[in-house]
Amino acid sequence: MPDVGFAGNQTESKMAILEREVTGAVTHLRMNAPERLNALSDEMIAAVHGALDEIAEDQSVRAVVLSGAGKAFCAGHDLKQMTAGRQADDGGAAYFKDLFDRCAAMMARVQSLPQPVIAQVHGIATAAGCQLVATCDMAVAAHGTRFGVNGVNIGLFCSTPMVALSRNIGRKQAFEMLTTGTFIETDRAADLGLINRAVPEEALEAETRALAEQVASKLGSAVRIGKQAFYAQMEMPVAQAYEFTGEVMVHNMLRDDTREGIAAFIDKRDPKWSQ
Numbered sequence: 001m002p003d004v005g006f007a008g009n010q011t012e013s014k015m016a017i018l019e020r021e022v023t024g025a026v027t028h029l030r031m032n033a034p035e036r037l038n039a040l041s042d043e044m045i046a047a048v049h050g051a052l053d054e055i056a057e058d059q060s061v062r063a064v065v066l067s068g069a070g071k072a073f074c075a076g077h078d079l080k081q082m083t084a085g086r087q088a089d090d091g092g093a094a095y096f097k098d099l100f101d102r103c104a105a106m107m108a109r110v111q112s113l114p115q116p117v118i119a120q121v122h123g124i125a126t127a128a129g130c131q132l133v134a135t136c137d138m139a140v141a142a143h144g145t146r147f148g149v150n151g152v153n154i155g156l157f158c159s160t161p162m163v164a165l166s167r168n169i170g171r172k173q174a175f176e177m178l179t180t181g182t183f184i185e186t187d188r189a190a191d192l193g194l195i196n197r198a199v200p201e202e203a204l205e206a207e208t209r210a211l212a213e214q215v216a217s218k219l220g221s222a223v224r225i226g227k228q229a230f231y232a233q234m235e236m237p238v239a240q241a242y243e244f245t246g247e248v249m250v251h252n253m254l255r256d257d258t259r260e261g262i263a264a265f266i267d268k269r270d271p272k273w274s275q
Helices: 042-056 079-085 093-112 128-135 150-154 159-165 171-180 186-192 202-216 218-232 240-251 256-267
Strands: 001-009 015-023 026-031 063-068 117-121 124-126 138-142 145-148 198-199
Touching: 015 042, 026 042, 026 145, 042 063, 042 093, 063 124, 063 202, 079 093, 093 128, 093 159, 093 218, 093 240, 117 202, 124 128, 128 159, 138 202, 150 171, 159 171, 186 198, 186 256, 198 202, 218 240, 218 256, 240 256
Parallel strands: 001 015, 026 063, 063 117, 117 138, 124 145, 138 198
Antiparallel strands: 015 026
16 A cells, blocks of 8 residues: 655655645645556545645645646546445445545645645546646646546546536536536636646646745735635625625734735835734
């Protein structure tokens, strides 16, 4: 069984299923199972979720990049592992329910994480891998990357990936992808809003890092407040959302660092933030 831990920048381990590299206020998580196209195996789900839990407690981290090693970002669930789960007396029902619950919890952790998470995508992002792209707060992809919720091609409708996908792109476009299993490439993915932008493959890492560093340069507490409010208000009717976000703005305005940021803007100087 692969190591479900992750390697830090000081103790790099090629055996780790998830590698972690820290540069300033940006943490880069790299899924490292290239021989399985970084499939969301039991071990990968546990490693990603565990790393996110640790990052949530680290206020020195202001942005996270998530990528995949090898020739693909993520090919979805590990079908061989899922097939092995069928050997149980119940045909795998309990295992499958537990698997999808754990995967959903990991996806939810991406969005509940205080820090923004940016997917750095290349090769393919299929099924639950496409779900992961849709779940991340932002995404940058290399030209030619293919995205699909293609489970229908093997008789398994991508119902859980549908949740994130249908909250990123238009209803009819999402339904077409889900029912035809057709892949789209980066230009179409950008037009639909699945990714923020497409860049040449050789510029992918630099462009994603530049976006992460731009986010990380902002006041961390303000971004944390804003991310939480962003997802909360999306589930509310408009009037309730305005009432809620008005209260969030008051809370934000009363923070000392916000007072300093506004004063610095008025005085035409750099702010001196405490964090």
